[in-house]
Amino acid sequence: MxxxxxxxxxxxxxxxxxxxxxxxxxxxxxxxxxxxLLPALIFTVIVTQLPFLVTIWYSLRGQNLLRPGEDIFVGLSNYVDIAQDSTFRQTALNSVVITLGCVLVAMVLGIVLALLLDRPFLGRGVARTMLITPFLVMPVATSVLWSVALLNPTYGLLNWTLGLFGIEAVDWTSTYPIIAILMALVWQWTPFMMLLVLAGLQAQAKDVLEAASVDGAGPWRTFRSITLPHLRRYIELGVLLGVIYVVNTFDQIYLMTAGGPGTASANLPFYIYQRAFLGFDIGQAAAMGVVVVIATIIVASAALRLIFRSFEVKE
Amino acid sequence: MSDTTRAYRRRTTGGVLTTLTWLLALAFFFPVAWMAATAFKQENQAASDPPTWFFTPTLDQFRAVIEGGSGVYVANSAIATGVSTVLVLLLGIPAAYALSIRPVEKVSDVLFFFISTKMLPVVAVIVPIYVVAGQLKVLDNIWTLVVLYTAMNLPIAVWMMRSFFLEVPGEVLEAASVDGAGLMRTLRSVLIPMVAPGIAATALICVIFSWNEFFFALNLTASRAATVPVLIVSTMTSEGLFLARLCAAALLASLPVILAGWIAQKQLVRGLSMGAIK
Missing domain, CATH: 1.20.5 (Single alpha-helices involved in coiled-coils or other helix-helix interfaces)
Structure with a gap:
């Protein structure tokens, strides 16, 4: 070598x-x-992911806390029951109606209010403060306020106001339970949408608006061709965050209608709660939870792509 | 059309819009004002038909709420809110640092994971949490709520704090690393002071969400660990139509968050959008 x-x-x-x-x-x-990063990551995995794995395990068993003997492996029979459960389908539909109804109405109102607030006038700060207050009231208090003080059939303020116009008293929470819940929800979420849209309006480049006005574009034209496209990102973000929060609505339904009459105004969170904590039917409730999560993953994976574009996540 | 007519018309439209804005603001605020007014009434005035508009205010209802054993509930809410917020910041600030300033690999995957836990419906995990808490004998224990509220707010805090860290100018960090400052020192003496407003905004959001939380509190507590929202509900169900007292309790319960939100309106937007909107 x-x-x-x-x-x-x-x-x-x-x-x-x-x-x-x-x-x-x-x-x-x-x-x-x-x-x-690890402490936060491990903590989140343990507290949020492990329980879900346990949920899957429970959903395959026939556990009922009232009948301890039946805690056996039942395969997919809980899921078969859900597929045949018309109440589950109805409450799923209610979830969609309540979530979309609340988010869309709140967004339209929020845009109107934000546009009104985005111009100088006397006492603007006070008006803005008043408008955000509904969002800050504890949801439990909101529910009490609406169901008892405002919508009560005999001494509620809404019926009294309608009475001034000669309209008969309405028992809102039992005749139109979903509308009653939507009133309280829209009242609470409109300020949220308003704040996001207002932030968008204030981030608008003022010179572009001036140029449009110099070019002779009227206010409506300016709004449609410049402001609305600019607001799109803020509106998408508001709708997305609104859906994430509103789909989990529980407090208002629990307190205003208890899901009733019957299950007419129950959404999925409330129905699952009933099955688990009033019916003690752990297996069924767990299986419904799994179905809800799968549905959420399908909707969310589309929505998350949106949120990522909105947030412009940079590596 | 002459310039004066146009100016006149613009002024009139302005006046109409301002009036409309004020009417809507009053309409949205009215239910809160009505709740506050009812809290100062006697019971027979609170549930009257037609509604009582003029009355001599009384503090009887507030006295009844405060003396009716609400102290335990307030203390529980304060512990659950305060401790969970501190824990969220202790866990969330370093995590946000590791996702922004000295990033780990796959930042967007980790961010995606955190936000996806917010999309996981709470009802899907309540059953095992309830059963496991029962087996561990931590039902009706305030520390169970502390842990759950920490997990509930941590993803929001990570996202928010990351957006604040991303605004710290690079030169500041370079200077710190040239000086040979380690992680803890850089965090403590350079970064934390720079993002202090961000920490305040994050804490505000955590306080709002945990103070108002009802679902876990309802299902996992009974008498010892019950929080303020549970107190309102039990006032409502056990005492039926004591509307004035109910309004007094609801008003007192909402007041801390209302005041905090009024004071920190600017931070509110950023927090609600998880840091996306400046």
């Missing part, structure tokens, strides 16, 4: 050692970077 070969071997060995050292460094650096 010649010296040059030894040198070459030596050289390549050294290079390999250097590369290995570099890898260890970047590995150590990688862990140093991951370090601050």
């Amino acid at each position: 010649s010296t040059s070969t030894i040198d070459r071997l030596e050289g390549s060995r050294r290079a390999a050692r250097a590369a290995a050292a570099e890898r260890t460094i970047s590995k150590a650096e990688g862990w140093r970077r991951r370090g601050p």
